[in-house]
Amino acid sequence: MKMKNRKQINLKTIFSLTLVLVLLVGCERNLSDEAVFATFPNTADIFTDSPVSLTDEFFRSFDPALGANPEAFGTDDDVAFEGNSSIRIDVPAANDPNGSFVGGIFLDRGVGRDLTGYTALSFWAKGSVTATIGLVGFGTDFEENKFAVERQNIQLSTDWRKYIVPIPDPSKLIQERGMFIFSAGGLDIIDSVPNGNEIGFTFWIDELRFENLGTIAQLRPSIFSGEDLTEQGFVGSNRLINNLGATFNAPTGEDITVGVAPRYFDFSSSNTDVAFINELGSIEIVGEGTTTITGQLNGVLAEGSLSLEVLGSFVGADTPPARDPGDVISIFSDAYTSVNNLNFAVFNDPNVQVQTQNFNNDQIVTYDNLGFVGLGWDGTNDVSAMTHLHIDVQLSSPTSPALTVELIDFGANDADGGGDDTGGGFVVPNSELIEGTWVGIDIPINSFTQPTGGGFAGSPNLNNIARVALISNGSSFIVDNIYFYRE
């Protein structure tokens, strides 16, 4: 019954209203008189028309050895949102010899500021084009980065706009030196793939400060990206609580999500005889049993958790037998010299969790909730002289497992694609997959006859093998010792 369209009233009406206001308000007006007792200065401004109480160097760049371009930072006395100067950043092109991106931090020149009275970092920015700034935030001091907060991918306009980075829990920031962090790379208008065709652009930042905004609210923290995970763990191992975030509702009504350092959270383990957690969010597994890991930020329970089942200490797979180097081409094993730069998930389904761990100098990889994953490495290998592929797997999920091992050959061009790639799969019999037990599977090299999930027909060429893939139905596995050998 109330379809809306908002109309305006005119100025004349407003003026007459102000007279009425006075009468209605009367004399009752209590001013809040809260005093702030700060041990450290609570200076809000970071940059207005010049740096405010920052170190003499003002801008401390990321390491040029990693591609950061320290020449790209400056100020501009011809452009300002307010006053007469702004920060000017000339984002380099990807092929700039001085460095392919710009980024760094501003540090408080003293021992740090008391930011407990603020709720957000804010600034105004505009760009020469509507590019995206990869990262803005605060709390990074190039030391411990204890209370780092990062907002990713803010979209610039060619006119000034205000940007906000919420402070997840201001009470933590009693002495903070990391006033600002940013990082920006070139604009890619062609293919959105980081491949060197990104072009440079300019953006300006002004009125950079901490603010006490009453208009940011509805904190929703998250750990593990908000997922409820279930994993098996082993006594004596560690697991990091990762993907920490905090989502706020901005005055515009949009949600803003920031990445948050672990020290903002209070983590808890429901059974500290099984695992406990340090302030850096590292879970230390100390006993058998089950425990659930949760987190709180500023008194709000975080979305996401980890249920850990710990059955005991880790027992490794049998060490592979000593072999003549000419009889082995190893992909992943501590017993042999393996391929270079192995990537445990060069491609994968979105749900699989991939993690490597070391026990007694033996690295293993776990694939939890596996749909599919491909292992890739530098170059390709000719395995045509080998007789078998060996893989050690231990099922770590309870029901109805499935596992197919695939080989993918890149063909004569040694490259992904090009029409000469082949592939094929071998279905591991379910009876060989036993929860909690290592199984060594030896697959005859000519048995990869099944069509693959990626569309190959089966029975691949063996001269340019580039990938080993594992396909499952959401089961979880521990994997070790993947190698080709000949008898």
Added chain:
Amino acid sequence: MNKNLNKIIGALFIPCLFLIGCGTDDTQTVARFNNLVAEDNFDIDGQIDTSFWNFDIGDGSEQGLPGWGNNELQFYTDRPENVTVENGFLLITAQEEDFNGAQYTSARLQTKGKIQQRYGRFEARIRLPFGQGMWPAFWLLGDDSDGSVWPQIGEIDIMENTGDAPTEIFGTVHGPGYSAASSISKTYTLENDRVDTGFHIYGIEWGPNYINYYVDDVLYYQITPEEVNEETDGEGEWVFNDREFYIILNLAVGGNLPGPPSEETVFPQTMVVDYVRVYESINTN
């Protein structure tokens, strides 16, 4: 444009206070609505006072208004999941659930035939929900027992908000010549504050030939027959001296004004009402 106007109001308001202080302005006649005639403070947990409130149930189809006239998405119920009293507050809660063909449920309470009055001060202290698609309202409709139909009966929307604008509320009137999309409305923006983090008092003071809208201690809008005249080029008819009006409190989900909830909208969402009070003037007008 709205924001600019509000800034102007803010700028004018503060200097006036200091200049005039506590004196009275003898050029104005202001009715004092100090006589409390009805209130619900929601003091009994788990109970809605049915001597005060009626429930509107359904999706509006039974009332001949599917989607309650605005393509709203909720099905109103009187279940405790949607409406209850806890710790001295009325809770109207929008849930995301499949229910009688709707995707959402919520509640709508009104006082037709129970608490009705012509003129007076109507106010409620409310904390609003947040998120795209939320459409809470505290409003009045004219009594239609004489057979008159909307918009002839008049509608005074004391407070409405859309959840995608957490710092803004708006007050509106509908009548013949200025209803629905051409209603007369004004937006008020809270100063460094939001509607969903704390309680605010939303009210009107309504007398012959005027309705004053306020939030907390700020009067932000006055609607008069002259205003209606001006807004409608003389077409609109002032219908707010004619009849008694009753109160409605509801939390709609979706609909023409706010649009549907988004992926980011968090459910459930609750509109928390501390009290509803109705005063009449003790002056003899």
